[in-house]
Amino acid sequence: MKIIVNGEPADTAAGTLAGLLAELDMADAIVATALNGDMVRAARREATAIAEGDRVEILAPMQGG
Amino acid sequence: MDAMTHKATMSAADPVTFYGTEVASRLLLGTAQYPSPAILAEAIRASGTEIVTVSLRRESGAAKAGQSFWQLIRDLGVKVLPNTAGCRTVKEAVTTAEMARELFGTPWVKLEVIGEDDTLQPDVFGLVEAARILSRDGFQVFPYTTEDLVVAEKLVSAGCEVLMPWGAPIGSGRGLNNPYGLRSMRAHFPGIPLVVDAGVGLPSHAAAAMELGYDAVLLNTAVAKAGDPVRMARAFAAAIAAGREAVIADPMEVRDMAAPSTPVMGRALLGS
Numbered sequence: 001m002k003i004i005v006n007g008e009p010a011d012t013a014a015g016t017l018a019g020l021l022a023e024l025d026m027a028d029a030i031v032a033t034a035l036n037g038d039m040v041r042a043a044r045r046e047a048t049a050i051a052e053g054d055r056v057e058i059l060a061p062m063q064g065g
Numbered sequence: 066m067d068a069m070t071h072k073a074t075m076s077a078a079d080p081v082t083f084y085g086t087e088v089a090s091r092l093l094l095g096t097a098q099y100p101s102p103a104i105l106a107e108a109i110r111a112s113g114t115e116i117v118t119v120s121l122r123r124e125s126g127a128a129k130a131g132q133s134f135w136q137l138i139r140d141l142g143v144k145v146l147p148n149t150a151g152c153r154t155v156k157e158a159v160t161t162a163e164m165a166r167e168l169f170g171t172p173w174v175k176l177e178v179i180g181e182d183d184t185l186q187p188d189v190f191g192l193v194e195a196a197r198i199l200s201r202d203g204f205q206v207f208p209y210t211t212e213d214l215v216v217a218e219k220l221v222s223a224g225c226e227v228l229m230p231w232g233a234p235i236g237s238g239r240g241l242n243n244p245y246g247l248r249s250m251r252a253h254f255p256g257i258p259l260v261v262d263a264g265v266g267l268p269s270h271a272a273a274a275m276e277l278g279y280d281a282v283l284l285n286t287a288v289a290k291a292g293d294p295v296r297m298a299r300a301f302a303a304a305i306a307a308g309r310e311a312v313i314a315d316p317m318e319v320r321d322m323a324a325p326s327t328p329v330m331g332r333a334l335l336g337s
Contacts, residue, residue: 006123006125007123026124029129029132030168031124031131031168032121032167032168033164034164037156037160038160058123059121059122059124059164059168060130060168061119061120061121061134061138061168062119062120062121062122062131063095063099063119064096064097064118064119064120064147064150065098065120065148065150065263
């Protein structure tokens with residue numbers, strides 16, 4: 001299934017957001033997630049299905065001013 | 066007495082309060098653009114700051130740069146003020162703030178809604194709207210704004226208990242472009258913590274902001290892009306402490322003409 005992860009085309013076999021994070025080796029990473037522009041809380045990732053063409057954002061703490 | 070000891074002594078009795086949280090240091094420091102993580106950590110320590118700004122960015126699967134950065138910040142034991150840097154719409158800023166709250170575990174947010182590319186000037190209309198939404202949702206908003214009093218009033222009405230007017234455009238190092246505007250803002254909001262945020266290039270700019278009666282200064286590039294960031298962090302800490310001490314000391318009045326400082330009485334007559 002083709003989706004967009006952090007602006008890049010990606011291919012995934014995962015059915016949920018939690019599954020996608022595991023696939024990307026980020027299951028335990030400190031990240032915040034959004035699906036199609038809306039935030040998905042960590043507690044909701046297991047229950048959040050992803051579909052063809054979805055846009056996923058995976059954000060981490062970063063330097064800032 | 067070195068600068069850090071001096072600052073600690075002075076600020077112990079003179080904390081600033083942001084949303085009920087007292088901090089002794091009146092310097093808020095950004096964490097971007099340092100030559101290395103080690104220099105960032107050393108600069109934070111040298112500055113004496115208790116609050117650093119951080120952001121949220123896309124994490125790459127391989128590098129995981131964000132994870133090590135976050136570990137470094139946590140090890141330093143400082144409070145974090147997440148920003149919404151780069152956001153251009155209310156929706157983007159609000160969603161970024163929500164994600165930051167979950168990630169960093171703080172209701173604090175440095176709210177930026179950028180409206181113009183050349184100056185990175187805030188879109189004050191979007192800013193007020195986003196501030197209202199976030200304040201209602203329990204956030205403690207630190208709005209990056211201009212010195213416009215009408216906007217500032219609307220931000221306070223929206224729930225902001227701190228205001229952060231710019232000194233000059235972000236990263237410009239120009240200092241205080243509009244001291245009159247900043248002075249007016251101070252006079253207009255005597256009870257609101259005011260922080261000059263952005264545009265500061267030199268310790269003298271930061272001291273000037275403090276001498277205007279500002280409660281704190283937020284800066285990043287001036288330290289990060291200095292030849293020796295650690296030393297510059299120390300210089301800013303000393304300047305901010307000096308400016309704060311000066312305003313408490315109640316400066317003399319400025320006058321147009323000279324007034325001899327050495328006593329005139331008792332002067333010897335030595336001419337012919």
